[in-house]
Amino acid sequence: MSPRASAAPPKPPFVTRKALPKKPKQVGRDVALEYIRRLEATYPDAKCSLDHNDAYQLLVATILSAQCTDVRVNMVTPDLFARFPDAAALADAEPEDLENRIKSTGFFRNKTKSLLGMAHAVVDQHRGEIPRTMDELTHLPGVGRKTANVVLGNAFGINEGIVVDTHVTRVSFRLGLTRATDAVKIEQDLVKVVPREKWTLFSHLLIFHGRAICVARRPLCEQCPLCDLCPSSLVIPVSASGRSTAGKRR
Ligand code: SF4
Numbered sequence: 001m002s003p004r005a006s007a008a009p010p011k012p013p014f015v016t017r018k019a020l021p022k023k024p025k026q027v028g029r030d031v032a033l034e035y036i037r038r039l040e041a042t043y044p045d046a047k048c049s050l051d052h053n054d055a056y057q058l059l060v061a062t063i064l065s066a067q068c069t070d071v072r073v074n075m076v077t078p079d080l081f082a083r084f085p086d087a088a089a090l091a092d093a094e095p096e097d098l099e100n101r102i103k104s105t106g107f108f109r110n111k112t113k114s115l116l117g118m119a120h121a122v123v124d125q126h127r128g129e130i131p132r133t134m135d136e137l138t139h140l141p142g143v144g145r146k147t148a149n150v151v152l153g154n155a156f157g158i159n160e161g162i163v164v165d166t167h168v169t170r171v172s173f174r175l176g177l178t179r180a181t182d183a184v185k186i187e188q189d190l191v192k193v194v195p196r197e198k199w200t201l202f203s204h205l206l207i208f209h210g211r212a213i214c215v216a217r218r219p220l221c222e223q224c225p226l227c228d229l230c231p232s233s234l235v236i237p238v239s240a241s242g243r244s245t246a247g248k249r250r
Contacts, residue, residue: 013237013238014222014227014235014236014237014238015235015236015238016234016235016236017233017234017235017236018234019234020174020219020232020234021231021232023179024173024174024175024176024230024231024232025176025231026176026177026179026231027175027176027177027229027231028193029192029193031176031229032177032193032194033193033195034229035175035177035226035229036194036195036198036202036205038225038226039205039206039208039209039225039226040201040205041225042209042225043204043205043208043209043212046201046204046205046207046208047154047204048150048154048204049070049071049074049207050062050065050070050073050074050077050150051074051077051078052077052154052155053081054130054155055130055151055155055156056086056087056122056130057077057081058150058151058154058155059118059130059143059147059151059155060077060080060081060090060115061073061074061077062147062150062151063111063114063115063118063142063143063147064076064077064102064105064111064115065105066107066111067106067107068105068106068107072104072105073105075104076101076102076104076105079101080101080102083101086128087118087119087122087123087128087129087130088119088123088128090115090116090119091116091119091120091122091123093115093116093119095112095116098112098115098116099112102115111142113141113142114141114142114143115142117140117141117142118140118141118142118143121139121140121141122140130151130155132152132156132158134148134149134152134160134161137151137152145161145183145184145187146163146164146165146183148160148161149161149162149163149203150163153199153200153203154200157200159196159197159198159199159200160199161187161191161199162187162190162191162194162199162200162202162203163200163203164183164186164187164190164203165203165207166210167206167207167209167210167211168186168190168203168206168207168210169181169183169186170210170214170216171206171209171210171214172186172189172190172206173186174214174219174230174231174232175226175230175231175232176230176231176232177189177190177193178190190202218234219232219234221233221234221235222234222235
């Protein structure tokens, strides 16, 4: 037997865990800040995935994005915005015509009601301009806190809250940033550890990460830049001494 064949195989740089923990350990603000720093480096182009040129377009696109992919919404909106370029034009739309134009985004009857209700309210109560406050936005038909946060953060640059969608819910839980499952409580936990000027960006970072690596079915922890800090990681880096370094900063 050659010396090469008898040599012990090299130890892997990490140990593995079979399943995600049901209750990941909570992390503090210093770890949250390090998450943000690394995610910003990993996703320098993280931004809103809904195509838009102004607040009206973003509001319409966000309403359409309920239970639908952003890619699908972006296929529908160019024609829609050409036909209805502002809230006044949308308020005059025939419901059937609107339904046909947005059918492929799903739930098109409810979405048509929301779009028409929103457009009428914007015309009647805000002189056709999309309002810039959480209170005014959430009083528009079909507009909840999540939609309002999207518009305030991305169209107006106002960090009023953090958008909590399915990716933000899953990834923030795995990262130990929250134990809540309700969107309002998750947002309350996140705003405590994320600096306000990063609120809008932060949700884009988690959404990008949730799509690329921390996917729903089985996260790709071995490719994750946060795996040495994340309390849910399926791969736990091992230091040169053979001890796990999980939970410690690099
Ligand atoms: S290590 Fe990364 S991919 Fe794995 S659970 Fe944590 S955040 Fe998700």
